[in-house]
Amino acid sequence: MTNPSRSHILIMVNRDRCGICGCCVPVCPPDAMVLHDAHLDIDHDTCTECLKCIPVCPTNALYQVPADSVLLRRT
Amino acid sequence: MLREEYDLLVVGGGPGGSTAALVGAREGLKVLLVDKRQEIGTPVRCAEALGFEQLEPYIAVDDRWIAAWIDAFRIVGPSGKSVRVPPTSPTAVVERKIFDRELANEAARAGATVRAMTRVTDVIRQDGYVVGAKMISLGREMEVRAKITIAADGAESQIGRWAGMKTTPRLEEYYSAAQYLLGGIRLEDPRECQYHVGNEVAPGGYAWVFPKGPDKANVGLVITLTHEKHGRSAQEYLNAFVERLYPEASILTMNLGGIPVGGTLKDIVGDGIMLVGDAAHQAEPVTGGGINLAMFAGDMAAKVAATAIRSGDWSRKKLEAYPAAWNKEHGRAVGAMAKARQIVLKFEDKRYDKLVDLAADLPLDKMSATDIILAVLRHDPSLLLYARGFIIPGI
Incomplete structure (x- = not known):
């Protein structure tokens, strides 16, 4: 579930490319990048879609998609 | 839930954290050093070149973590022309995996408690002070x-x-x-670290080849997104660089x-808390190298912590002694390099080549840094335009 008042896009992570290096973590102003031992999560409720993380990623693992193209399950 | 109490909690078992724990323990503090990783030292996120100046107070040089001793640096311009520069202090490419673990063990030997696989989940705050942290240590919840x-x-x-x-x-x-880390390559000189500059190679950054033996090397690069x-x-x-230099590499x-690499953060202390190393943006801004600087910072922070604890006052005001010492010893130089970085990043390839050409004709091993800068400016006074904002702050 995304915040309907705000989101037109969503940042997604391609886990086949992501090296779990954490390069995107400090540049994210609202701290929406959650680095786990074996994968990266993006907190879409916190993310402001500022897109700073996308070019920073050394492997191009982050990308944006239209929000209405994705159904997210709240966990 | 486990509960433990210490004088000093150090989060992160890299060179900065381990040095802080080591020096804190030597100062007589009860120290806990935690690292979220299963194995301190991995994964390596470093090109692994290390200067040996001022290393001996913390760790004795050990062949187990020396991959290759380095005689020279070579700066390669966009055209392929290059200049060889002697190192100012003994330098080696090291095995961080082993170095970091041994440095953490030095902290343990000095009396600190070290815990790997211990992830901090939140800091504990009380009356504006950071008074510890919640963590999961080897699978168990713990409050320190x-x-x-x-x-x-x-x-x-x-944190x-x-x-x-x-x-x-x-x-x-x-x-x-x-x-x-490339293997199966032939290095022309396995005792030479190479830096490759140019906007095609690494825009707003540089690429490196740091040998780790005759047929292995750390080959990497940094870029600035803007x-x-x-x-x-x-x-x-990086793939393009490797394809050009070592197409057969594994x-x-x-x-x-x-x-x-913007230079040290403005605020690196608060009530009961200090930041050290990359967490405080203390890396050298042009090269991005940070091992030595993080260790110096760890040393300073731990000594200030010991003095503060002995005095019974570890407010932000008391801990300001750490950024004061840092700025005096290294912070200003790091700040100047952050500005220098902004200038160098604007160079076009032509200018990089011109500088390499010029430097190749200078007896670099007999010149001071000031001599070199003056010689470069004599040759290319237009550099002063780039340097305006650097020399005269505020322009």
Whole structure:
């Protein structure tokens, strides 16, 4: 579930490319990048879609998609 | 839930954190050093070149973590012309995996308690002070109370953020880095570290070849996103670089990461908390190298922590002695390099080549840094235009 008042896009992570290096973590102003031992999560409720993380990623693992193209399950 | 109490909690078992724990323990403090990783020292996120000046107070040189001693640096311009520069202090490419673990063991030997696989989940705050942290240690929940917390948790530092400090780097002051450990290559000189500059090689950054033996090398690069115009990632630039220099190479390891290179953060202390190393943006801004600087910072922070605890006052005001000492010894130089970096990043390839040409004709081993700068300016006075904002602050 995304915040309907705000989101037109969503940042997604391609886990086949992501090296779990954490390069995107400090540049994210609202701290929406959650680095786990074996994968990266993006907190879409916190993310402001500022897109700073996308070019920073050394492997191009982050990308944006239209929000209405994705159904997210709240966990 | 486990509950433990210490004088000093150090978060992060890299060189900065381990040095802080080591020096804190030597000062007689009860110290806990925690690291979220299963294995201190891995994954390596570093090109692994280390200067040996002022290393001996912390760790004795050990062949187990020396991969290759280095006689010279070579700077390669965009045209392929290059200049060889002698190192100013003994330098080696090291095995960080082993070095970091041994340094953490030095802290343990000095009396600190070290815990790997211990992830901090939040800081504990009380009356504005950071008074410890909640963590999951080897699978068990634990609450650690500490008079002072040193956050040495790297570029992605969460502790500083949770403590309310402003740590987000600006994109123009951030290196995106990718590196391979290449194997099965033939190095022309396995005792020479190479730096390759140029806007095609690594826009707003540089590429490196750091030998780890006759047929192995850390080959990597950093780029600055605001100078990259083609939407390419660090890894794409690296692949192109490797394809050109070592098309037959095998890839033994891949390392990725980010380095804040804007110069030291304005606030690196608060009530009961200090930031050290990449968490405080203390890396050298042009090269992005940070091992030695993080160790100096760890040493300073731990000594200030010991003095503060002995005096019974570890307020922000008392801990300001740490940034004061840092700025006096290294902070100003780091700040100057951050400005120098902004100038160098604007260079066109032609200018890099011109500088390499010029430097190749100078007896660099007989010249001081000032001599070199003056010689360069005599040859190319237009550089003064770039240097305006650097020499005269505020322009």
